[in-house]
Each structure stands twice: as C-alpha cells, then as structure tokens.
Amino acid sequence: MATFSIHINGSTKNIDVDPSTPMLWVLRDHFNLVGTKFGCGIAQCGACTVHLGENAVRSCQLPISAVGEQHITTIEGLSENGDHPVQQAWLEVDVYQCGYCQAGQIMTASALLKKNPNPTEEEIEGAMNGNICRCGTYTRIKKAVKKAAEINQNT
C-alpha cells in the first residue's frame, strides 16, 4: 500500500492503495465516481475512458502510480452543469439505448473535439473506433459528435 495524492475533477484527493491499482477501481470503489464504467479490464472496449491531461485514456490500464501530477477528468467532471457541448449533443440526438458505454464514448468524443474541433467523418470514425457500443448506437454517436462540433463553433 502507498499514499497517493490525485488531482481529479478540479480537486485533490488522497488515497492509500496498492500502487498497481488501476484508476478505474480507485474512481469507482474509493472515490465513489461510478460514471466511469468497467467493461473489459484490458483496454479493448473504452467504457472506462477518462481524460489524463487532455488525452483520452483507458483507466482500467492506468495504475494509480503512473498518474503523478497529471490531472484526471471523469464524466462527472466534464462540465459543472452537464452542459458540455458533447453532453448537449448527446441529449439532443438521444444517442443511448442501454447507456452503459456512453460515458466512455462522451469522454473519447470530447477529447477528440478538443484537439480537432471540426473532424471529418473519417476522423470521427477513427477516434471512436476503440469504444464498443453493444446496443449499436454508432450512427447516432457519429451524428452527436458532428452536432457537438457545431455547438462548439456557435458558442
């Protein structure tokens, strides 16, 4: 066990866990931030996606010992009032079916748009390809990413 000081969603939290513990489980079991989802545990499905700095990363493969001073943003910290352009777009398009993968989809999409505010269809497909949606909402996800880019440009 070791003590870590983690910057998360704008605040700093202290935690005493095994250094190999993936951030996914630190978030879910210790910080009660359960919006980040467990899907596969091997970085294949994207349900656990969070932002490490400005990058979308799979928190199931991110040991707490590797985080250091970098800031983590989870779905709960993406916006104060749930009105990030990507969240607005997801609501407008009514993307979800079961909804379980969507936090990960939103975190991947918001990281994409931060780096590339106006992605092409191919760039969206490329960025989103690591996030599985078992219900098959891919066409809506793509529509919502485009819509979020529009909202960004109009604000």
Next chain:
Amino acid sequence: MTHIKTKQGRRAFIKNSSLAGGGLVLGFSWFNSCKPKVAEALAVEIEMPKEWYEINGYLKIGDNGVVTIMSPNPEIGQNVRTSMPMIVADELEVDWKNVVVEQAALNTNLYSWQVAGGSRSISSSWQNLRMAGATARHMLKEAAAETWQVPVGEVTAVGGILSHEATGKSAGYGEMASAASKLEVPEEIELKEIKDFSIIGTSRKNVDGKKLVTGKPLFGIDVQREGMLIASVVHPPAFGMKLKSYDAESIKQMPGIRDVFTIKLYNDDFKKMAFHFTAFNELIVVVGDSTWQVFQAKKALNVEWENNPEVTDTMTMFGNDMKVTFPAGMENSEDHTAKLKDITSSKIKVARKDGNPEAAFKNAAKIIERSYSCPFLAHNTMEPMNFFAHVTDDHAELLGPTQTPEWMEPAVSEVLGIPLENIDIQMTRQGGGFGRRLYGHFMVEVAAISQRMKAPVKLVYTREDDMTQGIYRPAYYATYRAAFDTDNNLTAFHVRAGGIPESPLFANRFPAGAIDNYLAEDFTVDSNITTGAFRAPRSNFIAGAEQSFLDEIAEEMGKDPIDFRLELLKRAAEDPVGEKESNDYDANRYAGVLELVREKSNWKQAEPGVHRGVSAYFCHQSYVAQVLDIVMENDTPVVHKVTAAIDCGIVVNPDAASNLSEGGVIDGIGHAMYSGLTFKDGMPEQSNFDRYRLIRHKEAPKKIETYFVQSDIDPTGMGEPPFPPIMGALANALYKATGQRHYHQPFIKEKQIIG
C-alpha cells in the same frame, strides 16, 4: 370512444389509498384477456410458457400536480422506462414535462409480466397502462364534478387541468388528487380514440438522458452501501468440469480479502425453472473490501478441477417439464460442426408437411441445395453480470440488473430458506440484456454469499467470467432445398434445421403457406454447454438463412427478389397452403413492409456502384423489411446505407423505436459478420474483447433510415424484430458486390472481405 370495464369480468381492483401527504395512488391488477394467445406467442419465440398472468399500471399524483408514473418493467436499453409511462401519461391527459418516472420494484400483487423478454413489454401492458391513466383521469373529473357540483360529463381534462366551461371553474390535477383518491374506482371508463393521442406517437427523449451523460449512478454495478463487501466467483475453466479441490489459504492472506469459500446453488431435489439455469452449480467465492483486490486474489487461487459425469436434469418451463441431458466430456467446435452436418436420419423429426414434397423433388427438373450455419454467441452485455444483496436472518434485499425478477424470486427464496414475502427485489437500469439477464443465477449467488457473510455484498463478474460462464446462443445449422419444374417454376421447398442443443426452425412461418409442396424438419444435438435465449431466439439465425436461400431461388428463376417474395405472399394471402390459420404470419402485413421498403429505398433505381440486398422477416408479431446497400471502396465492401420498413402496430415513441431499429441493424451485421464463440476441450477460446470480435464504429453502416407503417393495430414487438432479417440482407448484398455467397457465420471467416 373505446369503453372499457374496469372491474367486471377479468379484472380485480386491489388498492386505492391516500398517501400520507395527500395524493392519489392507483394500482391495478387484472388478468390478461388473451392468455392462450400470449402463451403461444411466447412459446414460439423463447420456448416459454403455456399459461400466464396479470398486468397493471401504477401512478401517484402529487398535490402540486406532478405525476409519478412507475415503470414496472426491466430497462435493458429498449427504452421502456420512457415509453411505458408515456402510455399512462397520454390517457391521464397530463403534460409530459410534469411526469416523473420511477422504476417499480418487483411486486407480484400490483404488476405482472415484469419481464424484459419476448419483445413484449409494451404489447403485454398496452391496454393496462392505458387503463391506469384513463381511470385516474376519470376519477379526477369526478372529484372536480363533486366539488363544483356540476355534471361529470361537463368536466374536461386537458394537460393536467380540469375545467368546467359553463361556470368557468378550473383546477389542477394536484388540487383534486386527494378527493379523487377517496372515490370508488369507476365500473367503466373511456379510453381515448387513437386520433386523440397527444403523447403516444410523438418522440420523447430518454427520461434517464441527463443522468446518463453526467455519469450518475444508475446501473447495478454502481450500487454502493455502507459496509458493503465485494464478491466474485471462480468457475470451472471448461464445460464438462467441476470443482475437485482448492486452497483457500493460498489467497486468504492477500490484502483486503475477507473470506474464501464455496457455494452450491441448488440442491438436487430443487425443481428448477428454465430461467434458473446456470453453467456451474458449485462455485468458489472470494470476498473482499474492493473489486481490484478480489479480482487479483481470484487470479492467484490454486484450484483443481475434475471431469463431470453425464447429468440429466428436469426443468420446468411455465408448467411444462423438460428433461435435459448434459453429456460428459470436453466438447470441441470441430466436433459440433461434424455432428450438425452428419445428423442421422433417426434424429430428424417432421415439423410440417404440405402436399407431396417427396414426389416433387423426385420429379424435379432441377434442385438447388444450400447449407447455412452459425456459431455459439456470448451475449456480452457491456455491463458484466453483477448484483447486490443484503440478507439478514429473515429478510433479503436484492438490487441490480435482471430481466426476470419474478421468476428468480422463488430460487432466491429456496436457496436462502427465507419465505417469498420477505424477499424484496428491486431493479436498476441495466447495461444491456439481449437475453443474458433472463438467467439470474447471479442473484442466487449473491444472496447466498450475503447470507453467509452476514453483510451487504455486491457480486461482480470479470469480463472473462461473463464470457466463459455464459448461457450462450446455440450453434445452428440448416439445409434448404428447392425443386423446380422444366418451366423453372418453384415446385417444392424443404428445410431441415437443427442445433446444439435446440432447433432454430419455425415450421409455420413464411414461406410455409406459400408453396404447395413444403417440408420442414428439425433435429437437436445434446451438449453440456449452457445455452439460452439470445435476442430473437432461433430467428437470429433462421431468418438470415431463409432469406439468403430465397434470394438464390429468385435468382435461379430470374426474378427480382422483392417481386418474387411478393408473389409468394400473394399466394399465402389469397390461397394459403396448409390447414386454416396454420401459418403464423399475416401475408398482407408482410407484403406491406416489402412494398414500403421498395418505395423508400428506391429499389428499382439503385445509384451506380451501389449493390443491394433485401430481406424481410416476421417475428414477435412484427414485420420488418430491410434493404442494405454496399459500395466497394478499395476492393472492400462498405455498408453505406440500410433502409428499414417496420410494421409493429402503433409506434409509441418513434425516435426511440428508430433507435432500436438502428441498433438491431448494427447488431445483426456485427454478429453475422464478425462474432463467434468457439470451444476447444470444453473451454471457450474467446474470453474477452481482444479475441471476441464485436462490431465497431467504423464497420457500422454510414446511414440507417427507418420507416414505420402507419397503423391503428395495438403495438407489437420492437426490441427484437429488426435484428434477424438484416443478416440475410447483408449476405444478399455481399453477393451482389463480390459475387460470393455467404453461408457460414461469421462471414469474416469465409473470406477476408470487409474492412
């Protein structure tokens, strides 16, 4: 107006009481009027029951006019938590923005068919949800009439406001809710005319949307409680094996581990219902403080396994006993294929025969024969199996994702030795179902673990547990034959279909009834691999096979594939072959979706470079036709567009229904194209998404358009019907694009063809 009697005959009012804080609570329970039909529909789709059930609606009106509508059924992504309350709200005549939706707990007194299965949530509750709203509306009107001393017939209710035009009086529902709650339930009420619906038939957004996009706890795996422990189970690595011995001490000292022990789910004399099915009856349990610690400890556990003998089990399926044999031994996919291909004639059973197919084949000028197959599939809900339980001496609280709370309750009761009335089951939102959560052994497991630990416990499966301890889609195989005369007319049709361990055949579905000489046969092969319902059971294979074969027949006859199907359907409508009403489908509605998809896809004028396939199928009382467009890009087929036409009766929430259509299309393309679970020495060869391939974003169609047939028929199934036919449309379009027919799923294994 449709008048409907609320008390006489088949229904019984059971509860009408004021809430402490003022307000109206209504609960109904009444027997469904068409029991046998319901039972038949179920038996066809998911091999279910012979008899059934009660159903009801439930609502609360607050004194401020806010209405809470309970959503009784499990929400697995089919959007019933939005669409079921919409039906109540429409008849209640309340503004949708004043509606709060709550998930109802399992309550067999108030509700029935609290099941996510058979695409029946809306259809089985349609009348009852309407009545729940309409009865409340009527009682509110009566309360206003009494208060204002005016005739009830002169009181109107619109958008949550009661008014009396002549005196100019008006009041919100909240003001009259308390008075209404003291009234007798009316003997008869009026339901709205379909043309007067103001919420049904309009698109309303998912009531959980905001919570979903902000990551609020909604799912079973999100449950947290004070003092809650985490548990996980260790199961045999192969089907055909069981626990021999294990060394608990090898992991007990690991950090955060509280206990390691075994549980046995069911005693030998417990008469299991089919949904109590489980792959492994005895499991090792690891309990600890956190999920990661438990998962790590599981990996470090020393265990020895041994071979299981052959087991014969009797399970009941809604009153019918089924004897199931699970052979000993470690099975291999190669052997499965061989067994399906080389089935001995003594195992083949005739399911339907019209005319003289033997003679027609004997006298045929030409016969074509094709075989189709598909592998086992794991459901792979994105949220792995999990459940929460807190069991005390005489009470059990369970909370989590299940498609069948009611059917699992007796099993939980049996294993705990706690009476049914002391078991409280509540449902969370569920990260997918697809049939997997019909089999709630994990509820029994967590209850037994909590009882032993005397603590609240959340059981969590790893993805590997979820994929290798499954209740899989069976492997199926079908051989089709068609006979032609010298004029190239279709004279006979023969299907022989089987599977491990069930046949996918629906003998009375299309094209039965459209061909004079018709023979349908089926067979089964025993296995110790656990299988069960997977989205559109059996249809999820046979639709694609049949629709691919019809495409080849049409080609053989030189006919347009839609025209060819319409000709058959015309025959089935005007002069059906077979016993009266022996054909399951309505040929005119079937033809209707084909005509609609032909029009909307602009079938006859495909753009240059677009290769199209068509498919149409009936299941869950609904009709779906799909046209799939492929364009070759860099020698790789890419699905550009799918056009779907659907007849599912009245559409409650059109945009949400379109979402299900899109999901069914993508799910169907994905499973036909990429997915499969194979076995070597009893072990699944895929245990996570690195080797089990699910469709991904790039592989989905660029565009999906869905058109609904305008209908006044009561709603029928929507969750499952869009899934099966697309596999046929895909195979038929691939043939047009590449010249290669595809017979064996996943198609990607036949040739590396799609990028």
